[in-house]
Amino acid sequence: QKEVEQNSGPLSVPEGAIASLNCTYSDRVSQSFFWYRQYSGKSPELIMSIYSNGDKEDGRFTAQLNKASQYVSLLIRDSQPSDSATYLCAVTSGYNKLIFGAGTRLAVHP
């Protein structure tokens, strides 16, 4: 079993819709959870961090964490074509060590 699992996609949504990205992790002691966005040929860009159970909203993005179920999700509201990218889920393991999922490719079509 992989430590961080994501559906590889592609997840295709129409412009203006809500995109829902999911991630599960295996290490129960993980304390910090992140979503990164990576455009093709570019480096990962941090878009959300979440540390406690519940929801955290930032603009069009909402991260959700459920530690009991070992589940993290990212909702993107009013999806735009510019949101088309690979979204990487990451969890901490030790000193500033991030374990990444394989990423979910999101395609937003006009």
Added chain:
Amino acid sequence: KAGVTQTPRYLIKTRGQQVTLSCSPISGHRSVSWYQQTPGQGLQFLFEYFSETQRNKGNFPGRFSGRQFSNSRSEMNVSTLELGDSALYLCASTAIGDTEAFFGQGTRLTVV
């Protein structure tokens, strides 16, 4: 405020050679981590340095090494390059007391 700077951006090396990559963290950040990204294995942790000390190491062979200088700049070295070392090498920096990691542009290494 400048971001994480990695040099060089692109490198082509021959099998058996060695390579050194450089990373300058965000000003004030003292933790530097290195990652390898390949299409097959995704993003994998190499090692992390804080105040010139390696605190964490990933599951890579000893050919991969690194160091950090007193100004928090870091270098990683790969010796005896193999074709499978072709990858995007990413450096990330983290502020003291924080866990958010910010990535540089990466160094694209091609081994031929």
